[in-house]
Amino acid sequence: MTKDLELAGIGMTSRRTRDRLIQRLEEQGICSTRVLDTIRQVPRHLFLDEALAHRAYEDTALPIGHNQTLSQPYIVARMTEALLEQGPLKKVLEVGTGSGYQTAILAKLVERVFSVERIRPLQEKARQRLSRLSLLNIRLRHSDGGMGWPAESPFDGIIVTAAPGDIPKELLSQLSPDGGRMVIPVGHDGSQKLVLVTRQDDEYRRKVLEPVRFVPLLAGVVR
Ligand code: SAH
Numbered sequence: 229m230t231k232d233l234e235l236a237g238i239g240m241t242s243r244r245t246r247d248r249l250i251q252r253l254e255e256q257g258i259c260s261t262r263v264l265d266t267i268r269q270v271p272r273h274l275f276l277d278e279a280l281a282h283r284a285y286e287d288t289a290l291p292i293g294h295n296q297t298l299s300q301p302y303i304v305a306r307m308t309e310a311l312l313e314q315g316p317l318k319k320v321l322e323v324g325t326g327s328g329y330q331t332a333i334l335a336k337l338v339e340r341v342f343s344v345e346r347i348r349p350l351q352e353k354a355r356q357r358l359s360r361l362s363l364l365n366i367r368l369r370h371s372d373g374g375m376g377w378p379a380e381s382p383f384d385g386i387i388v389t390a391a392p393g394d395i396p397k398e399l400l401s402q403l404s405p406d407g408g409r410m411v412i413p414v415g416h417d418g419s420q421k422l423v424l425v426t427r428q429d430d431e432y433r434r435k436v437l438e439p440v441r442f443v444p445l446l447a448g449v450v451r
């Protein structure tokens with residue numbers, strides 16, 4: 229297949245299928261036009277193995293190997309919307325690159341994205357997929373994201389796509405003191421909540437957004 233055709237998608241990955249997904253996200257309360265347009269544009273099927281590509285525009289999480297999943301589009305939309313609610317962001321840290329799909333969405337909406345992944349083979353695959361989309365404002369790193377990315381901090385935004393029991397102190401301290409925002413799932417299996425943390429100087433405010441189900445944030449790296 230030519231590159232253009234592949235990016236545009238055919239059949240179950242076509243424009244009409246994507247429009248249906250957008251409509252579903254709107255029905256579920258996603259209202260940011262920028263976020264919805266970006267989800268419509270970014271080819272989610274390219275972030276899945278071929279055998280699953282035909283399910284890319286269903287509103288469900290899908291397996292990406294190594295016991296990990298590509299997040300459900302509604303969750304990607306909800307987290308991105310919450311992160312950008314107060315206006316555009318310059319530097320964003322993503323913890324848990326996974327397939328690279330959320331990374332691509334962010335790259336279209338903020339100035340620079342720094343994304344870390346602990347499983348090397350997933351990171352390599354994400355790098356290949358992202359390079360096909362010619363997104364030049366992304367930096368990837370193989371490391372334990374619970375430590376953040378100190379050399380690049382502070383971040384205006386932090387998005388975490390795996391759930392810790394408690395919010396790591398390192399991430400809180402790498403949030404910009406001038407209105408930095410972090411969206412993070414917190415808690416153990418069965419009782420996780422999506423939390424928005426906003427920082428003003430030394431004051432951190434937490435707001436619970438909704439119950440969610442994420443894979444756990446794990447320590448250390450896998451080669
Ligand atoms: N945003 C991804 C979600 C993938 S699932 C996507 O849409 O595809 C969560 C990812 O977080 C997994 O790839 C998992 O390996 C990664 N992860 C878990 N703990 C981590 C940690 N401490 N540091 C970096 N990545 C981590």
